Amino acid sequence: MKKNIVFDLDGTLLDTLEDIAISANFALVSLGFEAQEREKYRYFVGEGVFKLFENIFASNPQTPERIQEAVTLFQSHYAKQFNQNTKLYDGISKMLTFLQKRGFKMAILSNKPDSFTKMCAMKYLREWKFDVVFGAREGIPRKPNPEGALEICSLLHVKPDACYYVGDTMIDMQTANNAGMIALGALWGFREEAELKEHGAKYLVKNPSDVIKLLAEV
Numbered sequence: 563m564k565k566n567i568v569f570d571l572d573g574t575l576l577d578t579l580e581d582i583a584i585s586a587n588f589a590l591v592s593l594g595f596e597a598q599e600r601e602k603y604r605y606f607v608g609e610g611v612f613k614l615f616e617n618i619f620a621s622n623p624q625t626p627e628r629i630q631e632a633v634t635l636f637q638s639h640y641a642k643q644f645n646q647n648t649k650l651y652d653g654i655s656k657m658l659t660f661l662q663k664r665g666f667k668m669a670i671l672s673n674k675p676d677s678f679t680k681m682c683a684m685k686y687l688r689e690w691k692f693d694v695v696f697g698a699r700e701g702i703p704r705k706p707n708p709e710g711a712l713e714i715c716s717l718l719h720v721k722p723d724a725c726y727y728v729g730d731t732m733i734d735m736q737t738a739n740n741a742g743m744i745a746l747g748a749l750w751g752f753r754e755e756a757e758l759k760e761h762g763a764k765y766l767v768k769n770p771s772d773v774i775k776l777l778a779e780v
């Protein structure tokens with residue numbers, strides 16, 4: 563039985579791009595830097611909030627203290643911004659209902675700070691039962707390190723190879739493979755097919771109804 567599925571959050575279950583971009587641009591402008599185009603955030607997001615600003619400042623590196631200032635400004639802004647434009651991607655609701663009815667155990671593993679991950683899950687995903695919701699937590703290495711994914715397996719009492727992991731970036735495909743899970747690359751999210759293929763997607767799904775088709779026989 564492989565009725566276990568772990569989801570990435572940003573760019574997979576939720577389209578969070580706009581609110582992340584607004585809050586990050588607030589932090590940048592507050593510190594005297596230029597705001598970045600919303601589309602660029604597709605590539606900045608994925609490895610947690612500190613790395614978000616490291617990525618933004620890639621061509622103009624800043625001290626860790628400066629980056630931390632940006633992170634702090636981002637976090638206080640995002641606490642109020644996170645639910646302004648964010649939404650479930652089309653078809654997610656139907657997919658989650660299907661999986662739940664079919665008896666799948668479901669979990670979330672994100673590199674978004676743990677408190678924000680839980681706030682988003684409470685706001686947008688409370689209709690469905692997620693056995694575990696983990697964001698980035700103190701002392702636990704971020705994805706693509708498999709520690710969080712393996713902890714979920716042990717909490718669910720399942721083996722990694724009996725778990726699907728659905729995500730939209732190379733970080734997610736690497737996480738799934740590092741943990742020994744079955745990697746599903748979601749093409750509706752932040753990144754492109756080539757990236758997901760290159761980093762070990764076992765299956766590519768164009769939309770959430772493809773997940774239903776793929777897992778209908780499991």
Ligand SMILES: O=C(O)COP(=O)(O)O
Nearest residue numbers: 571572608609610672673
């Ligand atoms: O916020 C991030 O950096 C990434 O979040 P995700 O792991 O849910 O894609």
